[in-house]
Amino acid sequence: MAITVQRPNLSLAERSYLPAIFTGLSITLGHLWRMMRGKTHVTMQYPEQKWDSHLPEHYRGVPALVTDDYGRERCVSCQLCEFICPPQAITITPGELGENDPFAKVEKFPQEFKIDMIRCIYCGLCEEVCPEQAIYLMKEYAVTGTTRAEMVHDKKKLYEIGGLKTGLVDKWDANK
Amino acid sequence: MSAPIHWLWSIVVDLYTTWGFIMVPLSKTIVLVIVVLIIVAYSSLAERKVSAFIQDRIGPNRVGLPLTLLGFKKDLRIGGLAQPLVDGVKFLLKEDLTPAHVNKFYYWLAPALAVAPALLSIAVVPFGSTLTLFGTSYKMVVADVNIGFLYVFAITSISVYGIVIAGWSSNSKYPFFGGVRSSAQMISYELSMGLSLVPVLLIIGNLNLSGIIEYQAKNGWMALPFSNLAFGMHENGPWPWVSGFRPREMLLWIPMLISFVIFTVSIFAETNRAPFDLPESEQELVAGYHTEYSSMKFALFFLGEYAAMITGCALIATLFLGGWQVPVPSVDFHSLHDWTFALITRTGADGNIWGLFNIVCFFGKVIALILFFMFVRWTVPRFRYDQLMKLGWVVFFELALANIVITAIILAFVPA
Numbered sequence: 251m252a253i254t255v256q257r258p259n260l261s262l263a264e265r266s267y268l269p270a271i272f273t274g275l276s277i278t279l280g281h282l283w284r285m286m287r288g289k290t291h292v293t294m295q296y297p298e299q300k301w302d303s304h305l306p307e308h309y310r311g312v313p314a315l316v317t318d319d320y321g322r323e324r325c326v327s328c329q330l331c332e333f334i335c336p337p338q339a340i341t342i343t344p345g346e347l348g349e350n351d352p353f354a355k356v357e358k359f360p361q362e363f364k365i366d367m368i369r370c371i372y373c374g375l376c377e378e379v380c381p382e383q384a385i386y387l388m389k390e391y392a393v394t395g396t397t398r399a400e401m402v403h404d405k406k407k408l409y410e411i412g413g414l415k416t417g418l419v420d421k422w423d424a425n426k
Numbered sequence: 427m428s429a430p431i432h433w434l435w436s437i438v439v440d441l442y443t444t445w446g447f448i449m450v451p452l453s454k455t456i457v458l459v460i461v462v463l464i465i466v467a468y469s470s471l472a473e474r475k476v477s478a479f480i481q482d483r484i485g486p487n488r489v490g491l492p493l494t495l496l497g498f499k500k501d502l503r504i505g506g507l508a509q510p511l512v513d514g515v516k517f518l519l520k521e522d523l524t525p526a527h528v529n530k531f532y533y534w535l536a537p538a539l540a541v542a543p544a545l546l547s548i549a550v551v552p553f554g555s556t557l558t559l560f561g562t563s564y565k566m567v568v569a570d571v572n573i574g575f576l577y578v579f580a581i582t583s584i585s586v587y588g589i590v591i592a593g594w595s596s597n598s599k600y601p602f603f604g605g606v607r608s609s610a611q612m613i614s615y616e617l618s619m620g621l622s623l624v625p626v627l628l629i630i631g632n633l634n635l636s637g638i639i640e641y642q643a644k645n646g647w648m649a650l651p652f653s654n655l656a657f658g659m660h661e662n663g664p665w666p667w668v669s670g671f672r673p674r675e676m677l678l679w680i681p682m683l684i685s686f687v688i689f690t691v692s693i694f695a696e697t698n699r700a701p702f703d704l705p706e707s708e709q710e711l712v713a714g715y716h717t718e719y720s721s722m723k724f725a726l727f728f729l730g731e732y733a734a735m736i737t738g739c740a741l742i743a744t745l746f747l748g749g750w751q752v753p754v755p756s757v758d759f760h761s762l763h764d765w766t767f768a769l770i771t772r773t774g775a776d777g778n779i780w781g782l783f784n785i786v787c788f789f790g791k792v793i794a795l796i797l798f799f800m801f802v803r804w805t806v807p808r809f810r811y812d813q814l815m816k817l818g819w820v821v822f823f824e825l826a827l828a829n830i831v832i833t834a835i836i837l838a839f840v841p842a
Contacts, residue, residue, distance in 0.1 A: 278801060
């Protein structure tokens with residue numbers, strides 16, 4: 251059973267398209283005019299304007315190492331983060347603290363700590379698994395580089411990003 | 427002035443006074459082509475900006491002068507104004523790919539055929555009144571030929587070959603569709619475009635494009651017949667003393683407006699601009715006739731499209747909007763019983779300043795029309811294939827024919 255579609259009966263003016271075209275032109279001209287006067291809300295201009303102040307507390311940016319209240323590195327080179335890291339982005343070369351070190355009872359420290367930022371998926375498992383509260387996901391997210399080597403963050407770079415983090419659990423104090 | 431500069435200057439003066447017949451057209455051509463190319467470059471930026479503003483976006487605003495390459499601290503960002511330069515460099519540096527399955531000769535010929543007609547037909551369009559150089563006054567038109575109209579029609583009808591040949595030689599289906607659509611569109615519109623200009627020719631009885639501007643200077647613009655309005659009071663004359671409202675011109679206004687609309691719409695179709703961009707229609711045919719083109723060959727099609735738009739706008743401005751003339755109000759006040767207010771057209775005869783003013787006016791009109799073309803492109807959706815044919819053959823063709831008859835009747839029965 252065929253269905254007859256009722257076509258609207260257009261007047262001559264409507265069939266000439268002209269009124270519709272001029273209505274359309276006035277609408278687009280209105281948009282242009284509003285834009286020229288700066289009344290339109292537009293996209294954020296990224297490198298100049300950033301959303302950073304609106305980032306939530308739990309935002310997961312680049313992973314970085316932090317130092318404790320004394321400026322001492324917290325990482326004890328347990329390599330848990332290296333093992334849990336799903337894309338295997340973390341490489342740690344453990345080293346031993348000497349007998350004469352004031353923190354000798356910590357025993358280990360990372361000789362080298364590398365995070366390949368091409369591999370990193372910002373999952374935050376390293377932060378979750380770290381027993382020493384040494385690795386944190388910061389709020390920084392713009393990681394750029396022109397070579398692959400540049401995209402591997404070494405220990406120096408990681409501490410540069412992480413910096414000092416006070417008020418954490420302080421379990422390696424020599425007096426304790 | 428130091429000696430070498432003085433010597434060079436004397437050579438320039440010598441060249442222009444003794445070799446003027448070749449130097450003047452040469453310099454006019456070079457300047458005109460450069461101006462057209464600059465307008466092309468910046469209208470591509472303007473198109474992106476206008477479309478962005480209409481769609482509540484910002485558009486290109488990044489590319490500036492790369493001062494950091496020269497050792498400065500920051501790039502100079504001038505609102506994206508360097509975008510056309512960067513686009514041009516990109517087109518030059520991109521790989522020029524010729525697919526294996528194309529017909530090489532026609533594939534290489536097509537981009538040239540797309541650009542040349544647009545640049546050729548602007549040669550007969552007067553872009554200014556006159557300029558006086560070293561005591562001689564020169565008309566600001568590259569070729570002041572008496573067959574201006576015929577020349578324009580001849581050249582613009584060639585312009586479709588660029589597209590058809592590109593579509594055919596690409597040897598792939600979407601370009602082919604584009605080419606076929608273009609030729610069909612051309613046939614539908616060329617006719618009504620030509621017929622829409624017959625009333626203009628009936629009125630002025632002259633094929634020279636400078637002639638039509640002279641007519642418009644005397645009798646008002648074709649699409650605005652009271653552009654040379656004058657009124658006032660005289661000691662002994664009748665009151666109100668008005669000139670510029672002549673019954674014949676006012677009656678002719680009706681067919682002229684019809685001609686104006688038909689011609690403008692035909693130019694839209696002629697230049698393959700939306701809403702008649704069927705040969706290129708991106709959503710249906712990838713990129714239409716230039717799908718297989720890359721690098722500078724694609725850029726030439728792009729250039730051709732915009733140059734054709736400039737030529738079309740220049741023609742609309744010349745034929746219906748008074749060409750290079752913009753009436754300047756002038757008040758001649760002697761006493762309360764003896765005064766005149768007139769819109770008069772200044773030409774290069776009143777001094778080089780007015781000659782330059784005329785040139786600026788002409789390009790101002792062209793740019794305004796280009797902006798109008800852009801508004802329409804980003805407002806009106808594309809016509810369907812059958813709608814376009816119907817509009818061309820059923821509406822405009824008949825309307826243009828009737829228009830000729832109306833004009834002829836007015837010319838025959840209303841005294842000048």
